[in-house]
Amino acid sequence: MSANRYNPAEIEPKWQQIWEEERLYQSSVNPEQPKWYALTMLPYPSGDLHTGHWYAYTPSDAAARFRRMNGYNVFFPIGFDAFGLPAENAAIKHGAHPARWTFANIERMRGQLRRMGAMWAWEQEAVSCDPEYYKWSQWFFRKFYDAGLAYREYAPVDFCPTCNTTLAREQVWGDDRHCERCGTPVIKKDLEQWKFRITRYADELLDGLAQIEWPERVKTMQTHWIGRSAGAEVLFRTESGDVLEIFTTRPDTLWGATFMVVAPEHPLVASITSAAQQAAVAAYQEQAARMDEIQRGAADKEKSGVFTGGYAINPVNGERIPIWIADYVMMGYGTGAIMAVPAHDARDFAFASRYGLEIRRVITGPDGARGPLEAAYDAKEEGELIQSGPFDGTPVRGAVERVIEWLEANELGRGAVNYRLRDWLISRQRMWGAPIPILYCPSCGVLPVPYAELPVLLPDDAEFKPTGESPLRSHASFRNATCPECGGPAERETDTMDTFMCSSWYQYAYLSPYWKRGEPLRAEDHPWDTAAGAYWLPVDQYTGGIEHATMHLLYTRFFTKALRDLGVVDFDEPMLRLFNQGMILGPDGEKMSKSRGNVINPDDVVGRYGADTVRGYLMFIGPWDQGGPWDPQAIEGVHRFLQRVWTVVVEDPQLRQPQLDAAHRPDPAQERALERKLHQTILKVTDDLQHFRFNTAIAALMELNNALYKVRESAVANSTAWNQTLRNLLLMMAPIFPHIADELWHRQGNTSSVHLQRWPDGDPDKAREEQITVVVQIGGKVRDKLQVAPGTAAAELERAALLLPNVDKYLNGRSPQKVIVVPDKLVNLLL
RNA sequence: GCCGACGUGGCGGAAUUGGCAGACGCGAUAGACUUAGGAUCUAUUACCGCUAGGUGUGGAGGUUCGAGUCCUCUCGUCGGCACCA
Numbered sequence: 077m078s079a080n081r082y083n084p085a086e087i088e089p090k091w092q093q094i095w096e097e098e099r100l101y102q103s104s105v106n107p108e109q110p111k112w113y114a115l116t117m118l119p120y121p122s123g124d125l126h127t128g129h130w131y132a133y134t135p136s137d138a139a140a141r142f143r144r145m146n147g148y149n150v151f152f153p154i155g156f157d158a159f160g161l162p163a164e165n166a167a168i169k170h171g172a173h174p175a176r177w178t179f180a181n182i183e184r185m186r187g188q189l190r191r192m193g194a195m196w197a198w199e200q201e202a203v204s205c206d207p208e209y210y211k212w213s214q215w216f217f218r219k220f221y222d223a224g225l226a227y228r229e230y231a232p233v234d235f236c237p238t239c240n241t242t243l244a245r246e247q248v249w250g251d252d253r254h255c256e257r258c259g260t261p262v263i264k265k266d267l268e269q270w271k272f273r274i275t276r277y278a279d280e281l282l283d284g285l286a287q288i289e290w291p292e293r294v295k296t297m298q299t300h301w302i303g304r305s306a307g308a309e310v311l312f313r314t315e316s317g318d319v320l321e322i323f324t325t326r327p328d329t330l331w332g333a334t335f336m337v338v339a340p341e342h343p344l345v346a347s348i349t350s351a352a353q354q355a356a357v358a359a360y361q362e363q364a365a366r367m368d369e370i371q372r373g374a375a376d377k378e379k380s381g382v383f384t385g386g387y388a389i390n391p392v393n394g395e396r397i398p399i400w401i402a403d404y405v406m407m408g409y410g411t412g413a414i415m416a417v418p419a420h421d422a423r424d425f426a427f428a429s430r431y432g433l434e435i436r437r438v439i440t441g442p443d444g445a446r447g448p449l450e451a452a453y454d455a456k457e458e459g460e461l462i463q464s465g466p467f468d469g470t471p472v473r474g475a476v477e478r479v480i481e482w483l484e485a486n487e488l489g490r491g492a493v494n495y496r497l498r499d500w501l502i503s504r505q506r507m508w509g510a511p512i513p514i515l516y517c518p519s520c521g522v523l524p525v526p527y528a529e530l531p532v533l534l535p536d537d538a539e540f541k542p543t544g545e546s547p548l549r550s551h552a553s554f555r556n557a558t559c560p561e562c563g564g565p566a567e568r569e570t571d572t573m574d575t576f577m578c579s580s581w582y583q584y585a586y587l588s589p590y591w592k593r594g595e596p597l598r599a600e601d602h603p604w605d606t607a608a609g610a611y612w613l614p615v616d617q618y619t620g621g622i623e624h625a626t627m628h629l630l631y632t633r634f635f636t637k638a639l640r641d642l643g644v645v646d647f648d649e650p651m652l653r654l655f656n657q658g659m660i661l662g663p664d665g666e667k668m669s670k671s672r673g674n675v676i677n678p679d680d681v682v683g684r685y686g687a688d689t690v691r692g693y694l695m696f697i698g699p700w701d702q703g704g705p706w707d708p709q710a711i712e713g714v715h716r717f718l719q720r721v722w723t724v725v726v727e728d729p730q731l732r733q734p735q736l737d738a739a740h741r742p743d744p745a746q747e748r749a750l751e752r753k754l755h756q757t758i759l760k761v762t763d764d765l766q767h768f769r770f771n772t773a774i775a776a777l778m779e780l781n782n783a784l785y786k787v788r789e790s791a792v793a794n795s796t797a798w799n800q801t802l803r804n805l806l807l808m809m810a811p812i813f814p815h816i817a818d819e820l821w822h823r824q825g826n827t828s829s830v831h832l833q834r835w836p837d838g839d840p841d842k843a844r845e846e847q848i849t850v851v852v853q854i855g856g857k858v859r860d861k862l863q864v865a866p867g868t869a870a871a872e873l874e875r876a877a878l879l880l881p882n883v884d885k886y887l888n889g890r891s892p893q894k895v896i897v898v899p900d901k902l903v904n905l906l907l
Numbered sequence: 908g909c910c911g912a913c914g915u916g917g918c919g920g921a922a923u924u925g926g927c928a929g930a931c932g933c934g935a936u937a938g939a940c941u942u943a944g945g946a947u948c949u950a951u952u953a954c955c956g957c958u959a960g961g962u963g964u965g966g967a968g969g970u971u972c973g974a975g976u977c978c979u980c981u982c983g984u985c986g987g988c989a990c991c992a
Binding site for chain 1: 908910911912913918919920921926927930931932933934947972973986987988989990991992
């Protein structure tokens with residue numbers, strides 16, 4: 077009897093095994109077939125799969141399966157982003173090598189991932205901490221180095237005191253500038269660090285957004301992050317004759333500059349400062365430097381600054397204006413110096429108000445106002461320039477461009493563009509990452525490790541101590557090397573690469589994992605199988621969380637553009653389409669966390685309901701990009717649905733008694749109704765799945781099954797429509813509920829997998845209703861309804877409406893002044 | 908402070924171009940079947956009202972024959988940026 081009950085614990089492992097044995101999901105290059113590279117952000121092997129993984133992966137699997145049934149050759153790989161700090165922390169705690177911890181976790185997670193029943197191409201799995209993987213990460217570094225895209229710089233950098241490493245700017249989050257990983261506020265340090273010249277691609281990273289189908293949210297975040305602003309660089313001079321260059325987006329307000337502000341760290345401060353102001357300036361500089369360590373940019377803090385005692389000459393009008401230092405001017409942006417135009421800049425206005433500096437209006441108000449200002453007026457559209465020498469009377473709209481031309485003609489400045497984006501800092505003072513392949517030779521200087529000597533391997537005997545320092549620094553045989561130039565002793569770089577480096581190219585690694593395994597590398601190698609790349613690349617559909625908007629998703633775009641310029645790829649963007657799923661929350665609507673005690677363990681729920689139910693429930697909660705709370709009761713609904721599908725199929729009257737009494741002929745109208753419902757469902761589900769609307773697709777499947785359920789005891793169950801509906805229901809369930817679909821598919825007598833079938837075609841003619849309801853309103857209120865054939869003419873609808881008894885009652889002898897008829901929708905009679 | 912998204916039953920959420928608000932599911936209520944039911948099946952379930960009917964998509968206005976959907980203002984929640992000149 078048990079064989080006839082829905083028992084996911086029995087059928088799910090069975091089908092997973094069959095699929096794997098039959099290599100059902102391994103796809104290979106086939107030029108005859110359109111390809112679809114479906115990619116989902118790879119997991120970090122933290123040790124346990126959580127509900128968030130299920131929420132990210134099972135819908136993306138359903139989407140990939142749907143594509144496959146629609147005739148695409150789908151490549152859907154998986155791997156592990158396996159470098160990172162937790163492994164190192166575990167090593168310190170337990171004394172085991174990070175590799176052991178990592179590979180044990182990977183092994184465990186492979187099993188958990190398999191239980192999802194996803195169509196991953198496991199044979200092409202890639203693990204980023206495998207030397208055969210990171211040798212290519214190092215090869216890319218070397219390529220970037222040779223191309224001038226990787227460089228070393230001594231500069232102030234963000235440092236996380238908990239992770240004991242520097243971070244890229246993208247990895248510092250929030251108003252308290254905390255570490256993206258551990259939440260600790262970062263501090264500033266001056267250090268020698270390796271960076272990638274992502275800023276070289278700033279404009280292209282902006283422009284490229286136009287050619288990819290990514291969520292606007294992500295595009296906006298990247299646009300803001302890159303922060304392109306156009307303006308001018310203008311050459312001021314100090315009284316002592318030094319050039320003091322400023323950047324401004326409003327060169328049209330140059331005549332309104334009443335003072336200048338330079339960053340406290342500006343190199344000219346010392347020479348500008350007068351003897352009398354020296355003490356005050358030094359004190360302010362010291363205070364600013366200290367603030368840096370704590371929090372310089374506390375947003376609503378009142379502006380402060382100190383007069384240097386020095387003056388500059390405004391090149392456009394020869395005026396002598398005071399130079400101040402203030403911490404609201406940053407050394408890291410523009411030139412670290414600004415002209416202050418308090419009349420037309422809110423920050424300068426606040427500063428000038430506090431210190432009693434002149435506020436000179438140089439743009440009239442929209443109404444022509446020329447009087448004193450109560451607040452900064454920064455409009456660019458209305459008004460004209462005043463007190464601006466040759467530009468008096470110039471409309472402010474377009475004035476920026478005209479002033480730039482004038483500055484260039486007079487050699488006082490030039491048009492310039494600044495970006496908020498900074499170069500990508502990739503050095504990490506941690507052991508568990510890909511070593512940066514660089515050597516330092518006392519006589520030959522900084523040298524890249526020769527290609528043939530890659531990879532620079534991580535030692536397997538490193539000592540892990542809770543000192544906070546990378547074990548590579550104290551590992552003599554790692555650190556001591558031979559100079560490839562002079563053969564003398566050299567020292568190895570002990571910093572490793574940011575793990576975002578490894579994940580910037582993993583979509584390529586999957587094509588031919590561990591390419592050229594064991595072979596020495598050469599500069600002219602290609603880092604993956606070019607035949608596979610030519611067919612599969614770029615990625616057609618990428619899915620993952622939005623938290624990577626300005627990290628991974630920016631880095632991988634940069635990486636691809638850099639590879640294109642190196643001749644490695646021939647396209648501009650790595651991922652053509654992106655979808656960001658939302659976040660699954662605990663039953664209390666809060667983020668799942670151990671401390672809150674609201675964690676749902678996927679292993680438990682899979683054990684109770686099976687993977688298909690969990691998959692379906694996660695997709696049923698709501699729109700995938702919205703996320704939402706896990707409701708431990710609502711999952712029952714999806715489970716019941718599967719039970720009912722099971723019952724309909726397994727207890728199919730035709731399976732029990734194929735020849736029903738000839739007297740029990742199905743009612744043709746009922747049969748047509750079922751067929752209609754089927755085609756409506758196919759059209760709906762097809763459209764929904766194309767757009768990741770799993771929740772409404774499942775609702776439609778439930779409706780279809782309810783329709784079947786309602787007539788299963790009737791003679792309709794002995795009709796072609798019934799058979800067709802049952803068959804197509806299973807086909808449509810296959811992407812979301814892969815196990816039960818295949819099981820029932822076989823129980824229906826089919827021999828090849830449901831996952832090898834073509835997606836059904838919905839027929840709009842068969843889906844069309846025979847009768848539709850047209851609402852009859854009087855004065856906008858629904859008073860009656862008409863049942864008519866679709867497409868009934870407006871005149872006919874109006875005539876029929878006027879004959880309705882309710883209409884007669886409400887009109888009460890009056891005749892409508894106006895009649896609005898929308899065919900197939902409504903008749904509105906206005907009095 | 909700036910930018911963006913979102914506010915719909917007790918709950919998660921549905922609603923082409925403006926055209927029957929509340930699909931589907933959870934929960935709830937009643938009944939059936941049962942030794943039992945936290946299984947299953949059937950019915951009901953936005954709110955007020957005995958009915959007729961009225962009221963309802965965060966709030967206030969507006970456009971329209973007609974607004975969850977469009978416009979203006981406003982409140983709330985979430986996310987991004989944070990003196991970027």
